[in-house]
Amino acid sequence: MLNKNVFLEKYFLMTRSEENYLKTIFHLGGGDSKSITTNAIAEQMETKPSSVTDMAKKLSEKGLVDYVRYQGVSLTDAGIKTALSIIRKHRLWEVFLVKKLDFSWDEVHEVAEQLEHIKSEKLIDKIDALLDFPKYDPHGDPIPTKDGKFQERDEKLLSDMPINSNGICVGVKDSSVPFLKFLDKNKIALGNTIKVLDKEDFDNSLRIQMNGKEMRISHQIASNLYVKKND
Amino acid sequence: MLNKNVFLEKYFLMTRSEENYLKTIFHLGGGDSKSITTNAIAEQMETKPSSVTDMAKKLSEKGLVDYVRYQGVSLTDAGIKTALSIIRKHRLWEVFLVKKLDFSWDEVHEVAEQLEHIKSEKLIDKIDALLDFPKYDPHGDPIPTKDGKFQERDEKLLSDMPINSNGICVGVKDSSVPFLKFLDKNKIALGNTIKVLDKEDFDNSLRIQMNGKEMRISHQIASNLYVKKND
DNA sequence: ATCTATTTTTAGTTTTGTCTAAATTTAAAT
DNA sequence: ATTTAAATTTAGACAAAACTAAAAATAGAT
Numbered sequence A, B: 001m002l003n004k005n006v007f008l009e010k011y012f013l014m015t016r017s018e019e020n021y022l023k024t025i026f027h028l029g030g031g032d033s034k035s036i037t038t039n040a041i042a043e044q045m046e047t048k049p050s051s052v053t054d055m056a057k058k059l060s061e062k063g064l065v066d067y068v069r070y071q072g073v074s075l076t077d078a079g080i081k082t083a084l085s086i087i088r089k090h091r092l093w094e095v096f097l098v099k100k101l102d103f104s105w106d107e108v109h110e111v112a113e114q115l116e117h118i119k120s121e122k123l124i125d126k127i128d129a130l131l132d133f134p135k136y137d138p139h140g141d142p143i144p145t146k147d148g149k150f151q152e153r154d155e156k157l158l159s160d161m162p163i164n165s166n167g168i169c170v171g172v173k174d175s176s177v178p179f180l181k182f183l184d185k186n187k188i189a190l191g192n193t194i195k196v197l198d199k200e201d202f203d204n205s206l207r208i209q210m211n212g213k214e215m216r217i218s219h220q221i222a223s224n225l226y227v228k229k230n231d
Numbered sequence C: 001a002t003c004t005a006t007t008t009t010t011a012g013t014t015t016t017g018t019c020t021a022a023a024t025t026t027a028a029a030t
Numbered sequence D: 001a002t003t004t005a006a007a008t009t010t011a012g013a014c015a016a017a018a019c020t021a022a023a024a025a026t027a028g029a030t
Helices: A001-010 A014-032 A039-047 A047-062 A077-101 A106-115 A121-131 A178-185 B002-012 B016-030 B040-047 B049-061 B079-103 B108-115 B121-132 B177-185
Strands: A065-068 A072-075 A166-172 A193-199 A205-212 A213-217 A225-229 B067-070 B072-076 B166-172 B193-199 B206-210 B213-219 B225-229
Touching: A001 A121, A014 A039, A014 A047, A014 A065, A014 A072, A014 A205, A039 A047, A039 A072, A047 A065, A047 A072, A065 B002, A072 A077, A077 A106, A077 A121, A077 B121, A121 B079, A166 A178, B016 B040, B016 B049, B016 B067, B016 B072, B016 B079, B040 B049, B049 B072, B079 B108, B079 B121, B166 B177, B206 B225
Parallel strands: none
Antiparallel strands: A065 A072, A166 A193, A166 A225, A193 A205, A205 A213, B067 B072, B166 B193, B166 B225, B193 B206, B206 B213
């Protein structure tokens, strides 16, 4: 009974703000027992370092982060678990919006930021099943499993692919709206086949074949596209 | 520009709490230019009258309710519009949960209470379309249209139906979990045909034919079922 | 090793939404 | 028309989450 209450307090009764902090810390690498500075978190969340300090103390009290003054925070196992459950929800909702409601991949983030905080295990499990248990979100980011497992993919940046190598476009590094819209406009989509034909030493631009059609791509673009090698 | 900001402040930037107050006031009849007392609102929301007073002032400042000290509040046109948009979202999400995710009708309320606060016009319009623009929620309550129109139905309580009259079960007055579970257990569902065979003067219980099968129903039950008359 | 510049924390304030307790108003009853 | 009981509001306090400005600690450069 006491045990159950502890569970309820730490897992169910997380505030929206606490959840957002955990998510951010995870994305900044705080799950790899790396210390993330309050400054870095503040910048990412567009808030002030002093606010982060307050929250660091609170999350530390709840056993979700390890916090050392003037050093930074890293996630505990409980913190990682919670962060992954939020990221899981976020990404599943993104898939739902795209696959079931015809949202475009540049529209989903904002809405998913809200939906990820809905508290109902049954709901997200049903959404998962409705979508047939997708492994990746619309931007190619992996969706953690229910028990918090992360399936990393063997992918590299297009800009790091050698000449004459083949692959499939599987994800974006930058998922900002302008970048995604740019990709749409240029018919670059996840799932496309890619062959690197040539690299220009001068500006690092690439000549590639995408879905059979030849095109030229700037380094800026190539360094934000993830590709899975074929061979 | 200034005008747009006013719109943003009053419509988009409603807090969850404000939305819940408006919804409650509407459900208590505050949309019919009837004054709802702070006490009634407090009881419904399981909060204190003094808290309601505070919120009444705030909503009044925003032009969403008319508030007269010691009298109570009623919704303005803007308040009604906002309340209806929340109720619309709530009921559409309920339909979604039942029709697309196989929730039972006694499970949906709690989750819909969260989902109704998601801020995305596009999202709820897409959900509406996905569901093929349903007119009623799983409990038979009408879903307001996008422009805030309410389609009332010509329905009466089963307990008020005369002997030998026929109808279709279209809604529940009490949508508490125990009542809904009771109906499930007794195979009483919306859409069932109903004929009143006999009334017992002693305890006001009814003998009815439901989907061809004869059964006896207490007054307690009959006074919480809405029926649409056939003839 | 000391001094700065930067980072981080502390202390104190604000806003939102709630509460309790006290004061006020209303309404009902004589 | 008073009186009293009930309803309602006010005043003051609190918790959460943020902020600003000042203080403290760290790290880099000499």
